[in-house]
Every structure is written in C-alpha cells, then in structure tokens.
Amino acid sequence: MSDQFFMPRHEQRALVELLRKVPDLVEDLAISITRQDRLTRGGPRVSTGERVQPLPFNEMASDVADELHQELTRWAWHVCEARGLVYEGANATVSIARWLDRNIVSLAMTEGAESALGEIQDVFDRARRATDAPAVRVRPIDAHRHAAARSTELHRDGIARAARELGEQYAGLTAERVNTLRRRGAIHAVRCLVATKAEIFILGEVLDAHLEHQTRKRAAS
Template identity: 35%
Template structure:
C-alpha cells in the first residue's frame, strides 16, 4: 500500500487510464478491420454518379473472442468495485437512471436515455477510468492493471493482421458467441451464407422482408453517427427460423 492508501501505485494508475481510454475506439476498429476497409462508403468509378456501397461487417472469430475476453475482464473489475464499495453503477456523464422519478432535471443533471446499452466494453472502460481511485483503494485490486492490459493487447492484435480462413474448428461455444455479436445487415447475410443450414436462406431480400414486417429490432447504441445500424446476430437468426418465408411454407405444404 502506498502512503496515500492506494493498493495500486499512481504511475500504474496513469498507465491504466491511458489503456482504458483507448478501448472505445478499439471496439470500433476491430469491427471495421474485419471488412479490410477503412471506410463504410466509397465512390464507384466509371464517371457515373456516386453510389454508396455498404460493406458487410462479417463475424470475425478471433476479434469477437478477444473482445469477449476484454468485456469479461472489465465487467469483473467493475463489479468488484461496486460490491466492495457498495456503489451504484451509472454510465459516465449521467446522474440518474432511466425510470427514476426525480422531477425536472437541473442544468448539470442527465438521465440515462431508454435503450442505452451500458453493458459494452466502451461504457465499462469509461466507468473504470472515472473510478480508478476507488478501484485502487479496494482490497484485491492488485491484478487489475495486468489483466486489463493483457486483454487490451490481445484485442488490439486483432486489428492489424492478414486475413485468414474463418470458421475453422467451429464449436457450440464459438457459435453462441457469434450469436451475441452485433453486425450490420450485410454482415449478417454474409455470415448466414457461410454457416448455411437453417439460416442459409437468410439473404438480403429476406432480411429486408423481416425488417419491413417490424420483426427485427436494431441493437441499442449509441454508435458513431456514420456507423451503420447494427443487429444482434442471434435475434435475426431466430426471427428467420420462427417466421418462415412463403417459399418455405409452400415446400412444407407440398
């Protein structure tokens, strides 16, 4: 313990803060790198009018697993602080939970908006960064710097590597993680095509039909303003199987 009653030295806390502040952008970079594109839109050549092209954000096994590990590490240490110090979790920048009846907000107060997803690496990292002193004064926190740094390094390595064959040695556990992944429409269609089986018929037209019927719900954000709408893979797959297409119904009746 240091002279100021911290179980983690201040120079280590400074390094932790630098790592935590990189995590929100890292989560975005991993999904963009999976497409091997730096932009989500591009102009087509040939002298015609510009046409927007949306690139798929495919499921990337290594990247998804690395972010899953990072998310678990961050969740563990957030819960550690909350339980030992009897604190209530609120996303950074907000003063009241959604649904709390507190009357009109003061100018410096903000209520968590409905649908705000707090269970993300970005949100958890921002909270830990804002509560580093609380973490450093909590018994059993000594391993936090190493665990967070190692998880970040593993995830960062996924943003700069050559493409490789995907879906090698698929297990039920990896498939369940894939179902929890957030992808755009093109990415989900691409994933369904590669997986085949029950989701083989989930093409672009089928996705648009489910969306127009109000069956699909976008994943809660917030995302960057220029980022495409994302959906939870498992929810889309389940909707595709639960609501068979007209062609599928005809095959069954025949």
C-alpha cells in the same frame, strides 16, 4: 501506497487512456470474429433453415473478446465489493470499461489495484493482436458460436465493414442500405449511443433482412 492510492496517479491516467480505447477495440474484435477466410469462397457453411450461407468464425478473436470482458468484469466487481458500490450498467464490455473509467479513483483506492493496469493491458494487447492477425484458419462452428457471431451489436458503419468481409451476397450491404432497411421497418435498433446518437443493430438481423429483401425483389421481378 501514496495519497491513499494503491495505484499511483500516472498509472491511473494510463489505465483511463486504455479504457477509452476499449469501444474501438470491441468493434474491431466483432469484425474479426465474423471475418471470412479470403482464401476460400466456398468455405464452411451453416444452415439457417431454408437456406445455407457462409458464416465464418475467428475463434481466437472470440476467445480473447471473452477474456477482455471477464477481466474488466472482475475488476468492476472487485471495486464494488471493496468500496460498497453498486454496478448498474449493462453487462457489456464497453459499458464496464466506461464504468471503470468513471470510477478510476475508487479503483485506485481499492487494495489489489496495483496490478490492475498490467493485467488489463495484457488482455488488451492480446485482443489487439487478434484483430491485426489474418484469419489463417476458418472452421465450422457449433450452434453456440454461430449465435455469438450473429448476435454481435454494431452501428451501421461497422455492419458495412463486416459485410465487406462476408462474401458477395452481402456486397450491397452498405451503411445507406442499413438506413433503408431501418426506414422500412425491416430491422430495429437495440439501443442508441448517447455520445454520437448512432443506432446499434444486431448483425444477424441485418444480414437476414438484407438477403430477404433481395429475394422478395427478385420474386417480384
């Protein structure tokens, strides 16, 4: 330890750089979690009540997304307990990563911090590999995993990217389509990113609104 730090300054800088990549990684994981197997058009299907629709699920991406969240949470609580701090952010991976970024000095001065960079880097790298790997297997999902996929929070561009992977029925779900659904009151943003002012929506709500509007339009015709 030097300068009262358990984590040297060059590792602090490296960890901050890593933490600032977490938002993009989380979005990529969300896309991977809901990615459809390109090899099958009639793959696993789940019932949403009146209709049945494909909703594939990348289990590896989901599992490592949970691991990333748990790892960052573990370090945030470790700092809070050791330094007498109070975490007041949201229980979301991106929020926790930003908190650790802002409190990097407190983390560096906390006993045990010498392993933080390596352990977070390990989970981060596995998460990155999960987003790069093709979905070689798509399997039916249970209710819990179904809800996890549909409850993913994305901005309009992320939703448009996800829609391109979810089959022909979502072909028209572009970023502008998301804006149109919002203006009509069919969907509502759950929050807004302060830095970019981008509105964040729940993927499942947007998917349902998109299909429902198409059904109404065909009925009217």
